[in-house]
Amino acid sequence: MNIPKENFSEWYNEIIKEAKLCDLRYNLKGFVVIPPNAAQVMKIMYRIYEEALEKKGHKPTYFPALIPERNLKAESEHVAGFVPEVFWVTKAGTADLEEPMAMRPTSETAMYPMFALWINGKSDLPLKIYQSCQVWRHETKATKPFIRTREFYWIEAHDVFATEEEALMQVREDMETTEEILHQRFGIPFIFFKRPQWDKFAGAVDTYAADTLMPDGKTLQLPSTHMLGQNFSKAFNVRYMNEDGSYTFGWQTCYGPAISRIYAALFSMHGDNKGLVYPFEMAPVQVIIIPIMKKDTEAEVRKKVEELKQRYPTTQALTLPVLWLAQEQFGYISEETMKYVATLLNVPFGHVLGVVSFYTMFHRKRVGKHHIEVCTNVSCMLRGSAEIAKRLERKLGIQMGETSQDNKWTLSEVECMGSCGSAPMVAIGEEYYENLSVDKLDK
Ligand code: FES
Incomplete structure (x- = not known):
C-alpha cells in the first residue's frame, strides 16, 4: 500500500x-x-x-x-x-x-x-x-x-x-x-x-x-x-x-x-x-504453508537452477525442469511451490500453473511410496486399459486419484506415455510395464 x-x-x-x-x-x-x-x-x-x-x-x-x-x-x-x-x-x-x-x-x-x-x-x-x-x-x-x-x-x-x-x-x-x-x-x-x-x-x-x-x-x-x-x-x-x-x-x-x-x-x-x-x-485463506528446503540442499538446488539456466534459452523454458527439481524435493507440487517457482524464475503464476496442469508427470497432491500410473489414452484403451484400471482399484482398495491409507500406493489415470506400440501399459515410478493384461497383472 x-x-x-x-x-x-x-x-x-x-x-x-x-x-x-x-x-x-x-x-x-x-x-x-x-x-x-x-x-x-x-x-x-x-x-x-x-x-x-x-x-x-x-x-x-x-x-x-x-x-x-x-x-x-x-x-x-x-x-x-x-x-x-x-x-x-x-x-x-x-x-x-x-x-x-x-x-x-x-x-x-x-x-x-x-x-x-x-x-x-x-x-x-x-x-x-x-x-x-x-x-x-x-x-x-x-x-x-x-x-x-x-x-x-x-x-x-x-x-x-x-x-x-x-x-x-x-x-x-x-x-x-x-x-x-x-x-x-x-x-x-x-x-x-x-x-x-x-x-x-x-x-x-x-x-x-x-x-x-x-x-x-x-x-x-x-x-x-x-x-x-x-x-x-x-x-x-x-x-x-x-x-x-x-x-x-x-x-x-x-x-x-x-x-x-x-x-x-x-x-x-x-x-x-x-x-x-x-x-x-x-479469512478465505487462514494459513499458508510455505515449503522450505532443507538448509543443506537449498544451495545445491540453487546451483542446479543456475546450471539449468545456461542450458535453456529463456526462463519460461526453464519452468519445466525447475518444477521437476521441486517435485523431487517435496514429492508433489503445491500451489505455494508454484508461486515460489514463479517468483524464482520471474514468470507469471499462470504460466507455471499451465505447465503443471498440462504435464501429468507433475503431482498436485502428495503421492504414496509407489505411484501407479495407468495410461488410458486411445491405444491403451483399445487394448483393455479400463479392465486393468478396474482390477488395480479392486486389488488396492482405492479409486483412481486416491492414495492408500498406509501411503504405500497411489493410483492415477494418465495420458499417453509414449509406449503405444506395446499398449496397454502401466508405469510404477520410473518403470514401464508393457503389453499388460489382467492375468499378467495378477501374476
Ligand atoms: S496410448 Fe497408452 S502409451 Fe500411448
Missing part, C-alpha cells in the same frame, strides 16, 4: 484496487463486479448470518425479484419513500408490459400479499422468514463501492406476530443478533440509535439502526431493524382469526443487514498500512 490509512478515503480506493476486491470497469454506472477475493468473504458473512437467524427460528425463502406496481403502491408511506429510487421494468422484448414491474428495492410488498395467504389462525404465528438476495435502488448521490451502489447484497428478515409485545421483543432480538455477529464475530463496533421520524424506514412505526464509526470519523449505517406495527398488515390484509371469529391484524417487524456494506466496514476497520486484514474466521 502506498497510501497510509490516515488518508482513509484514498486508502479505501487503493485497497479495493490492490487487493482486487471490486472491479469498477463494468459499463453500467453505479453497478460493480465483486470478484472472488471479496465474494468469498461475503459468502462466509452470509453463512454466519444465516446460521444465526435460523437458530432463532427464521426459515429461508426466495421471493421473485420483480414486484407488480400495484403491490408497491399499497402502503402510501412506503411508496412515497421508495418510488423515487425504483428501477422499473416496462417492456418484455419490444412490447410494453400491461403493468410496470419494480425491481425489488426491498421485499415487503412482494412478501406481505403472500403472508396474507399463509396466515389464517393464531397457530400460523409467529411467522419468521428471511431471504438472502440482491436489491436495486437508483441512488442519485455519488456511489462508492460496497457502501453505496445501485445494486447491493443483503439479507432481509420479515416477521409477523400476534401481539405488539412479541413484535417489540423481535426488534430487541434483532439488536442482540447484530451484537453477536457484527461486534463479537466481525469485530465491528456499533451503537444502535432510534431514528427520528423523518429518517425512519418508509412505512415503519419506528426504526433502530446500528451506526459504526469509520476510520475517518464518519458514521456508516449498518443493519437496521424496524417496528412496522400494523401499517403493512392493514395494507396487505395480513390478519389472523380469533377464537370468537373476529380478526386481528398481525404485528410486523423487518431487519436488514446489508452484507456488502458490512463488508466495507469489515476491511476498513481491520485493514492497515500493509493492506487487508480479516478476523481469522472471515
Whole structure:
C-alpha cells in the first residue's frame, strides 16, 4: 500500500484496487463486479448470518425479484419513500408490459400479499422468514463501492406476530443478533440509535439502526431493524382469526443487514498500512504453508537452477525442469511451490500453473511410496486399459486419484506415455510395464 490509512478515503480506493476486491470497469454506472477475493468473504458473512437467524427460528425463502406496481403502491408511506429510487421494468422484448414491474428495492410488498395467504389462525404465528438476495435502488448521490451502489447484497428478515409485545421483543432480538455477529464475530463496533421520524424506514412505526464509526470519523449505517406495527398488515390484509371469529391484524417487524456494506466496514476497520486484514474466521485463506528446503540442499538446488539456466534459452523454458527439481524435493507440487517457482524464475503464476496442469508427470497432491500410473489414452484403451484400471482399484482398495491409507500406493489415470506400440501399459515410478493384461497383472 502506498497510501497510509490516515488518508482513509484514498486508502479505501487503493485497497479495493490492490487487493482486487471490486472491479469498477463494468459499463453500467453505479453497478460493480465483486470478484472472488471479496465474494468469498461475503459468502462466509452470509453463512454466519444465516446460521444465526435460523437458530432463532427464521426459515429461508426466495421471493421473485420483480414486484407488480400495484403491490408497491399499497402502503402510501412506503411508496412515497421508495418510488423515487425504483428501477422499473416496462417492456418484455419490444412490447410494453400491461403493468410496470419494480425491481425489488426491498421485499415487503412482494412478501406481505403472500403472508396474507399463509396466515389464517393464531397457530400460523409467529411467522419468521428471511431471504438472502440482491436489491436495486437508483441512488442519485455519488456511489462508492460496497457502501453505496445501485445494486447491493443483503439479507432481509420479515416477521409477523400476534401481539405488539412479541413484535417489540423481535426488534430487541434483532439488536442482540447484530451484537453477536457484527461486534463479537466481525469485530465491528456499533451503537444502535432510534431514528427520528423523518429518517425512519418508509412505512415503519419506528426504526433502530446500528451506526459504526469509520476510520475517518464518519458514521456508516449498518443493519437496521424496524417496528412496522400494523401499517403493512392493514395494507396487505395480513390478519389472523380469533377464537370468537373476529380478526386481528398481525404485528410486523423487518431487519436488514446489508452484507456488502458490512463488508466495507469489515476491511476498513481491520485493514492497515500493509493492506487487508480479516478476523481469522472471515479469512478465505487462514494459513499458508510455505515449503522450505532443507538448509543443506537449498544451495545445491540453487546451483542446479543456475546450471539449468545456461542450458535453456529463456526462463519460461526453464519452468519445466525447475518444477521437476521441486517435485523431487517435496514429492508433489503445491500451489505455494508454484508461486515460489514463479517468483524464482520471474514468470507469471499462470504460466507455471499451465505447465503443471498440462504435464501429468507433475503431482498436485502428495503421492504414496509407489505411484501407479495407468495410461488410458486411445491405444491403451483399445487394448483393455479400463479392465486393468478396474482390477488395480479392486486389488488396492482405492479409486483412481486416491492414495492408500498406509501411503504405500497411489493410483492415477494418465495420458499417453509414449509406449503405444506395446499398449496397454502401466508405469510404477520410473518403470514401464508393457503389453499388460489382467492375468499378467495378477501374476
Ligand atoms: S496410448 Fe497408452 S502409451 Fe500411448
